[in-house]
Amino acid sequence: MMQLPIDDILPQLLDTLSAHCNAVLVASPGAGKTTRVPLALLGSGWLKNQRIIMLEPRRLAARSAARFMAASLGEQVGETVGYRVRMDTRVGPGTVIEVVTEGVLTRMLQSDPALEGVGIVIFDEFHERHLHSDLGLALCLQTQAVLREDLRLLVMSATLAAEPVAALLGDAPVIVSEGRAFPVETIYAEGRAAGRLEDAAARTVMEAISRDEGDVLVFLPGAGEIRRLEGVLKGALSSQGEGVRVVPLYGSLSAEAQDSAVAASPQGERKIVLATSIAESSITVRGVRIVVDCGLSRVPRFSPRTGMTRLETVPVSVASADQRRGRAGREAPGICYRLWTEADHRQLQPESDPELLGSDLAPLALELAIWGIADPAELAWLTAPPAGAFAQACQLLRSLDALAADGKPTPHGAAMAALGMHPRLAHMVLAGDGLGFGAASCHLAALLSDRDPLRSSRSIDMRLRLEALHGGAPGAGLDEATGRRIAAEAREWMRAAGIRPHAGAERDAECCGILLAQAYPDRIAQRRGDGRFLLRSGRGAIVPELQPLSSAPYLVVADIEDAGADSRIMLAAPITLAEIERYCAGQLEWESHISWDRSALSVRARRKLLLGSLVLKEGPLSDADPERIMEALMGGIAEQGLDILPWTRQSRQLLERIRLMHVHNPDNWPDLTEATLLATMKDWLAPYIGGMRNASDLGRLNMTDIIASGLTWQSRQQLDEEVPTHLTVPSGSRIAIDYSDPTAPVLAVRLQELFGWQQTPHIAGGKLPITIHLLSPAHRPVQVTKDLASFWQQAYFEVKKDLKGRYPKHYWPDNPLEAMPTNRAKPRG
Incomplete structure (x- = not known):
């Protein structure tokens, strides 16, 4: 067996795990930790015929590691070494080393928290910080602390800062393997590339294959960029004849396609592997001497504000960039082309953020x-x-x-x-089975767990995907391999959920909206015109292009891009109002809305059927609570002000007279200022407005009687005596007093009617003088006074000169105190 750098520290590692339950192993890329460490542990005394569980972040890495270790032992996978990944298990009764993916480890822990029969759990490539890796380690630590103090935990990484992990593991020993990587030359871009990412990558790849030896590994952020670059490269290579093959490598490819991409090229052939970050660690892509790194990665970002996840393209970290570069030096000296400048490289963050910080x-x-x-x-x-x-x-x-x-x-x-599976999809499968749509729910869950199989289609209609899966959408673009993989996954979930296949699967599309409403109840959307929708959460969403679903009254959104003012709907299915009422009945709420309509000056009583922010139905509320009607009416009065009430001159004067008494005797007279009246309507107005709804109804009120009802008989007598409504002046006229200013009541009267009135009259028990507005014969003010005697003695004669010239036919005596008062031009004579 070929000597690997990790072999040098294996004795130290074995001694450490004999003395300690936990350890951290930091080994450079290519050191051989993934395939050598589990095999080295097989003979450990503490293992005691127990199993070794090694967690790998990705299915491709898990299968590759298990196959390599089995081959090292001269065995087939499933004997001493096996693996468990989603929808693919190769273990046997004699399997000691099980390489598992993250979800599998969680299921093992949930079914057996003590992990009986397991001697050690190895967390490989922990630096990638996947959510399930963090969760698995947290659960294993509690298992170790509470149930299995003999359980050993080994965290392995290529680029991880070891100290925090060692501290988490109880100050575990840290073992470092320097590794042995072949030298890799790094070439940075001279400037930032203009135009499309794949065009810049294509130029670099074509230059590299003409100048350098070996296969090429290109890192791209996602499958979309891989497909576009694949097309560009195949076009560029077509003129060069045979000998260079372009192959994609990403997570949703079949196991066969992934294995083919990482296998060594046949003699005389070169390959260009277009990969996502799946090829960053754990696996060796055979024959690679050249790495072209676009420097970008696509990561999910979950927003607690909206409850939605969006994929975000971000620059890689320094650690990830170094991992990618190291792929070129696994088997021989290599070269790495970075499509960013050296200055840009200095701005990269040292390590990638843990997935746990940005995930659902x-x-x-x-x-x-x-x-x-x-x-x-x-x-x-x-x-x-x-x-x-x-x-x-x-x-x-x-x-x-x-x-x-x-x-x-x-x-x-x-x-x-x-x-x-994701809780949304799990709920959909179980609920769908209860509704009689079990098989359809599994087919839909398998589609939603994979990449959109019709991603080239402009239609957002999820029903087309189901029809294509069942062969009912000719020309839809679902390739055979993808269809087989999704169908196999659906069958696996049917088996797990105990759901039997059914005839007539081509009708699955009919219940698509109903099923999506089980998985995404928060994403039911109501049309508000022109392809725009309102989500149940209250957020806006839009169908990106005009298509049949643009005019659907209701949609259930399965995939959405949370960006901008309105999120972009990527996948959805229609649902009818009747289906919402039937299948989401427990989430619906009838709400009575009784409120004041300012424009109509009336209380409106309506009932609404609500689903979150969506108003599904609305109509008059015939049996509205009278108390709520009254409260809304009083709210309208408060909003409009007291002027909405039918005040007469008599009622307003009564109000003002009482206000005057309150100003001068607040302990014995009520406060009837507008602010107080508005605040106490329930006490003084409510008894009179029962059954009323609008301003027209309020017009029937007698405000004089309402205001007076708050006074005792004695108070009314005192009010009439001390604050009269009118005063009789010397001419015999009975003139109303204006009490709008409670500190200065006003008597507006023609000057000639007061001849002979020597003193200013007082009210409120003689405490308050009346302010007299003396008027001309044309009822225009000529003088204001609170001291009538002084007016007669000093100002009258000047006023007389002016008025006599303007009104010569009227009576202007020289001695007003002895003259006869008159309400005519001249006194009767």
Whole structure:
């Protein structure tokens, strides 16, 4: 067997694990840790015929590692060495080393928290910080602390800062293997590339294959860029004849396609592998001497604010860039072309963010609930789950009936967790089975778990995907391999859920909207015109192009890009109002809306059928609560002001007279200012407005009687005596007093009617002088006074000169105190 750098430290590692239960191994890329460490542990005395579980972040890496180790032993996979990945298990009764992917480890822990029969759990490539790696380590640490102090844990990484992990593992020993990588020359771009990413990559690849030897590994952010670059390269290579093959490598490819991409090229042939970050670590792509790195990675970003996840393209970290470069030096000296400048490289963050910080935490929250943990703080984490995202996840799980109000899992939640799929899809499968759509729900779950098989289609209609899966959409573009893989996954979930296949699968599309409403109840959307929709959460969404679903009254959105003012709907299915009422009945709420309509000056009583922010139905509320009607009416009066009430001169004067008495005697007279009246309407107005709804009804009120009803008989007598409504002046006229200013009541009277009135009259028990507005014969003010005697003695004669000239036919005596008052031009004579 070929000597590898990791072999030098294996004795130290074995001694450490004999003396300690936990350890951290840091080994450079290419050191051989993934395939040599598990085999080296087979003979350890502490293992005692127990199994070794090694966690690999990706299925491709898990299968490759198991096959390599089995071949090293001269065996087939499934004998001493086996693997368990989703939908593919190769283990036998004699299997000691099991290479598993992240979800599988979680299921093993949930079914057997003590991990009986397991001697050690190895976390490989821990630096990638996948959510399930962090979760698995946290659960294993609790298992070790509570149930299995003999259980050993080994964390292995190529680029991880070892100290925090060692501290988390109880100050575990750290072992370092320097590794042995062949030298790799690094070439940076001279400037930032203009135009499309794949065009810049294509130019670099074509230059590299003409100048350098070996196969090429190109790192791209996603499958879309891989497909576009594949087309560009095949066109560029077509003129060069045979000898160079372009192959994609990403997670949703079949196992056969992935294995083919990493296998060594036949003699005389070169290959260009277009890969996502799946090829960054754990696996060796045979024959690679050249790496072309675009420097970007696509990661999910979950928003607790919207409850949605969007894929975000971000620059790689320095650690990831170094991992990618190292792929060129696994088997011989190599070269790495970086499509960014050296200055840009200095701006990269040292390490990638843990997946746990930007992910939808619903799967983690459900796993913790099944484990018996309501608060993540009860476990030891390298990075704690964000509180906002975790609360959002628990809220979603409650809406899916997975968690009870106390945070404990329901029986339905336990059944969801057992399926090993996202809680949304698990709920859809179980609920769909109960509705008689079990097989359809599994087909739909398999489609939603994979990349969109019709991603080249402009249609967002999820029903087309189901029809294509069943061969009912000719020309839809679903390739045979993809269809087989998705169908196999659907069958696996049917088996896991105990659902039997059914005839007539081509009718699955008819229930697509109903099923999506089970998985995405928060994404039911209502059309608001022109391809624009309102989600149940209150957020806007838009169908990107005009198509049949643009005019659907209701949609259920399965995939959405949360960006901009309105999110972009990527996948959806229609649902009818009748289906919402039937299949989402427990989420609907009738709400009575009784409110004041300012434009109509009336109380409106309506009932609305609501689904979150969506108003599904609306109509008059015939049996509205009279108390609520009255409250709304008083609210309208408060909004409009007291002027909406039918005040007469008499009622307003009564109000003002009482206000005057309050100003001068606040202890014995009520406060009837507008602010107080508005605040106390329930006391003084409510008894009179029963059955009323609008301003027209209010017009029937007698405000004089209403205001007076608040006074005792004695108070009314005192009011009439001390604050009269009118005063009789010397001419005999009975003139109303204006009490609008409670500190200065006004008597407006023609000057000639006051001849002979020597003193200013007083009210309020003689305490308050009347302010007299003396008017001309044309009823225009000529003088204002509170001292009538002084007016007669000093100002009258000047006023007389002016008025006599303007009104010569009227009576202007020289001695007003002895003259006869008159309400005519001249006194009767």
